Amino acid sequence: MSEIDGDRVKVFLQKVEEERNTTFDTPRSTGKVLEKLNLIKDGNLTNAAILLFGKNSQKHFIQSEIRCARFNGTEPIEFADMQVINGTIIEQVPSVLNFIRRHINVGVEITGEPERKEIWEYPKEALREGIVNAICHRNYEDTGNVQVRIFDNRLEIWNPGSLPGNLTVEMLRGNHQSRPRNELIARCFYLIKYIEQWGTGTNRMIKLCREARLPALHFINLTDSFVVIFSRKEQKSIRPKLKSRRELNETQTKIIEYLEINKEASTYELAKSLKLAERTIQRNIKQISEIVHWTGASPKDPKGKYVLKKSK
Numbered sequence: 001m002s003e004i005d006g007d008r009v010k011v012f013l014q015k016v017e018e019e020r021n022t023t024f025d026t027p028r029s030t031g032k033v034l035e036k037l038n039l040i041k042d043g044n045l046t047n048a049a050i051l052l053f054g055k056n057s058q059k060h061f062i063q064s065e066i067r068c069a070r071f072n073g074t075e076p077i078e079f080a081d082m083q084v085i086n087g088t089i090i091e092q093v094p095s096v097l098n099f100i101r102r103h104i105n106v107g108v109e110i111t112g113e114p115e116r117k118e119i120w121e122y123p124k125e126a127l128r129e130g131i132v133n134a135i136c137h138r139n140y141e142d143t144g145n146v147q148v149r150i151f152d153n154r155l156e157i158w159n160p161g162s163l164p165g166n167l168t169v170e171m172l173r174g175n176h177q178s179r180p181r182n183e184l185i186a187r188c189f190y191l192i193k194y195i196e197q198w199g200t201g202t203n204r205m206i207k208l209c210r211e212a213r214l215p216a217l218h219f220i221n222l223t224d225s226f227v228v229i230f231s232r233k234e235q236k237s238i239r240p241k242l243k244s245r246r247e248l249n250e251t252q253t254k255i256i257e258y259l260e261i262n263k264e265a266s267t268y269e270l271a272k273s274l275k276l277a278e279r280t281i282q283r284n285i286k287q288i289s290e291i292v293h294w295t296g297a298s299p300k301d302p303k304g305k306y307v308l309k310k311s312k
Contacts, residue, residue, distance in 0.1 A: 001030065001031060001045070003045070003050060003054055003055055003056075003060075004030055004034070004045070004049065004050075004053050004054065004055065005053055005054065005055045005088075006030045008052075008053045008088060008090075009030050009033055009034070009053050010028075012052075012053070012090065012188070012191075012192065013028070013033065015192045016191045016192055019191070019192050019193040020191060020193070034049055034053075037184070037187065037188060038184060038187075039052070039053075039184060046184060047060075047061070047140065048182065048184035048185050048188070051064055051088065051089045051140070051185065052088055052089060052090060052185065052188055053088060054088060057086070057087065057088050057089070058086050061140065062143075063140065063142065063143050063144060063145055063160070064089060064140070064145075065084050065085065065086055065145050066084070066085040066092050066095075066096055066135070066145060066146045066147070066148065067082070067083075067084055067085075067145045067146070067147045067148070068082065068083045068084075068085060068096060068099040068100070068147070068148040068150075069081070069082045069083075069147070069148070069149055069150065070082075070103040070150045071149065071150065071151050072152075073151065073152055074151050074152055074153050074154075075151075076149060076151075080103075081102075081103065083099050085099070089135050089136075089185065090188075090189075090192070090194075092135060093128065093131055093132055093135065093194065096131050096148055097124070097127065097128060097131065099148070100122075100127060100148065100150065100155070101120070103150045104120060104121040104122060104150065104155070105120075105121040105257050105258065105260075105261050106118050106119070106120050106121065106273065107119040107258070107261040107262045108262060108269065108273065119261070121232065121233075121261070122155055122209075122212070122214065122230045122232075123205075123208040123209060123211075123212050123214075125204070125208055126204070126205040126208040126209055126217075126230070127155070127157075127230070129201045129202075129204060129205050130157045130205060130228045130230075131146075131148070131157060132189060132194045132195055132201075133159075133195075133201055133202075133228075134146045134157050134158070134159035134226075134228075135159075135185075136180065136182060136185050136186055136189050136194070136195060137159065137161070137164065137180060137181050137182065137186075137226075138159040138160050138161050138181070138182075139159075139160050139161025139181065140182065142160035142161055142224065143160075144160035144224075144225070145160070146158065146159045146160070147159075152232075153231065153232045154229055154230060154231045154232055155229070155230040155232075156227055156228070156229050156230075157227070157228045158225055158226070158227050159225065159226050160224065160225060161181065161224070161225070161226065162221050162222060162223060162224065162225065162226055163221050163226055164179050164180075164181040165179045167179055168221070169219045169220070169221050172202040172203075172219055173202070173203070173206065173219075174203075175199070175203075176199045177199045178195075178199040179199075202219070205217055205228075209230065212233075213233060214230065214231060214232070214233050215231035215232075215233070216231075217229070217230060217231075218231070248288070249284070251274065251276065251280065251281075251284045252284050252287065252288050254274050255270060255274070255281065255284060255285060255288070255292070255306075256288070256291070256292075256308070258270060258273060258274070259292070259306060259307065259308050260308065263307065264295070264305040264306065264307045265305060265306055266304070266305055266306070267281050267282060267306070270306070285306060290309070291308060291309050292306055292307070292308060292309065293306070293307050293308070293309045294306055295307055
């Protein structure tokens with residue numbers, strides 16, 4: 001029991017009560033909660049208990065690390081960025097999403113609400129579903145890791161272990177029952193609404209990608225792995241029209257990609273989205289002034305926006 005983090009168990013209980021609008025009917029001691037969740041058997045902790053609430057899950061299961069990478073181009077050869085994500089399998093989900101967010105286009109929709117709605121290049125909820133499925137349904141006896149691979153034209157989620165039971169790729173695209181490989185993990189993920197245990201997750205992912213007008217979602221069932229592939233929407237980019245004498249730097253690329261998606265933006269909006277200082281944004285835009293246009297009557301016009309110049 002000394003390997004279990006009691007605070008993580010308390011946070012889990014709070015999330016259960018918030019998400020399921022119910023009171024967890026058991027004494028709040030860590031041991032009693034784990035017994036209620038069937039995470040203690042014959043007086044011993046289960047593997048799932050360590051993965052869900054361990055102080056150091058990777059001490060016992062190094063394979064529970066998640067490896068995330070952004071590659072240059074369309075092949076897994078040259079790394080642009082890489083991160084190994086540790087922690088409990090519950091905590092890993094938002095951490096993986098944070099990595100993805102840094103390496104895809106994220107637009108903003110003004111809805112009139114206090115918080116602006118973010119529009120991810122790949123639907124956030126579909127990505128979340130894919131990540132949760134990879135963590136929840138992977139084969140933990142396999143020494144491999146869950147991997148997220150981001151390329152110029154697609155995003156892939158790999159998990160060790162092929163589809164469990166008699167499930168096939170064709171079945172994932174239609175009505176099918178939920179057949180979790182790791183039932184104890186699946187039960188806890190259900191309680192905090194990470195999954196719904198109705199076998200509808202893949203259908204929801206397909207629907208979200210269709211609504212986002214992305215190419216069809218691909219599922220690949222290999223001998224030792226299962227892969228989900230999100231394909232990027234074809235975009236008419238203005239970047240090839242740049243003068244060949246100069247290459248875009250990373251900041252300039254992100255500015256153009258943001259404007260391609262959102263059509264217009266203020267200096268403040270660009271700075272906030274790209275997490276850069278406004279003066280950095282202004283300096284980089286000045287260097288690509290042949291393709292970025294300021295719509296204001298003057299440089300300080302509060303109604304002005306940056307837009308991409310229309311090509312002739």
